[in-house]
Amino acid sequence: LICVGDHPASQVYIRNKITACDQVGIKSWVYRFEGQRSERAVLNKIVELNSDDEVHGILVQLPLPRSFNIERVIEAIDPAKDVDGFHPVNIGKLFSGKALFSPCTPWGIMRLIDHYKIQVEGKHAVVVGRSAIVGKPMAIMLLERHSTVTICTSKTTNLSDHVFKADILVVAAGKQNLIRGNMVKKGAVVIDVGINELPDGSLTGDVDFSGILEVASWISPVPGGVGPMTIAGLLTNTVKAFR
Numbered sequence: 001l002i003c004v005g006d007h008p009a010s011q012v013y014i015r016n017k018i019t020a021c022d023q024v025g026i027k028s029w030v031y032r033f034e035g036q037r038s039e040r041a042v043l044n045k046i047v048e049l050n051s052d053d054e055v056h057g058i059l060v061q062l063p064l065p066r067s068f069n070i071e072r073v074i075e076a077i078d079p080a081k082d083v084d085g086f087h088p089v090n091i092g093k094l095f096s097g098k099a100l101f102s103p104c105t106p107w108g109i110m111r112l113i114d115h116y117k118i119q120v121e122g123k124h125a126v127v128v129g130r131s132a133i134v135g136k137p138m139a140i141m142l143l144e145r146h147s148t149v150t151i152c153t154s155k156t157t158n159l160s161d162h163v164f165k166a167d168i169l170v171v172a173a174g175k176q177n178l179i180r181g182n183m184v185k186k187g188a189v190v191i192d193v194g195i196n197e198l199p200d201g202s203l204t205g206d207v208d209f210s211g212i213l214e215v216a217s218w219i220s221p222v223p224g225g226v227g228p229m230t231i232a233g234l235l236t237n238t239v240k241a242f243r
């Protein structure tokens with residue numbers, strides 16, 4: 001695990017990942033780097049870890065400081081150790097339907113969907129958000145499973161019209177209360193990826209949980225829904241990388 005700077009949420013995520021690794025018997029090491037001017041040192045560490053046979057997975061905790069060239073850092077990781085699935089080689093494999101490592105959050109969401117035996121094929125899936133780590137790979141994975149997919153962004157007009165058509169709705173916008181009960185079709189499956197911090201320090205998602213509970217057939221809570229599944233995805237990819 002490579003961590004740059006002291007972004008508060010990153011410290012929590014790193015801690016959770018270390019604990020999860022401990023729980024399943026994966027050995028983890030954290031390398032911490034200070035602020036803006038440490039890109040060269042981070043790249044050197046990645047090169048060293050790429051050739052270390054003891055290390056099977058390399059993860060760079062995001063976000064990186066603004067001064068960093070994030071593509072350069074991610075592309076430095078050996079694709080066979082890229083357990084986050086962010087390297088262009090792994091993104092390419094995902095798009096060609098032959099993913100080696102799926103990005104952890106969409107992977108975790110597919111596991112939730114499969115665990116609860118939710119039918120994907122032939123359904124209309126709507127993904128709100130198109131980030132490289134959640135929205136885009138999520139849409140591709142749903143498409144791969146034969147759903148009809150709509151992707152919404154901040155520039156989408158009539159968001160409600162699109163959302164209302166969803167049999168499966170995945171919301172990853174990082175906007176509290178973006179989706180309310182009256183926007184969702186009865187019986188829809190609603191997966192809330194968003195993590196928003198409230199003034200009292202507690203966390204909430206992107207959907208109005210209690211409002212949607214009335215209409216949805218399934219809804220994932222925040223915290224406790226997609227978050228832990230993302231970590232499960234990371235552990236699974238690490239075991240895959242080892243094998």
Ligand code: NDP
Pocket residue numbers: 105128129130131132133134135152153154155156159172173174175178193194195196226227228230
């Ligand atoms: P980004 O900020 O990278 O992307 C957000 C996306 O949402 C963008 O594509 C943006 O559109 C879109 N968006 C923003 N506002 C709206 C709107 N009003 N209507 C429609 N689309 C909108 O975020 P991430 O994808 O990295 O993360 C999304 C959320 O999920 C965050 O809250 C993050 O903390 C959380 N998260 C949770 C994880 C977990 O394990 N539970 C893992 C990763 C993220 P545009 O492209 O046009 O700007």
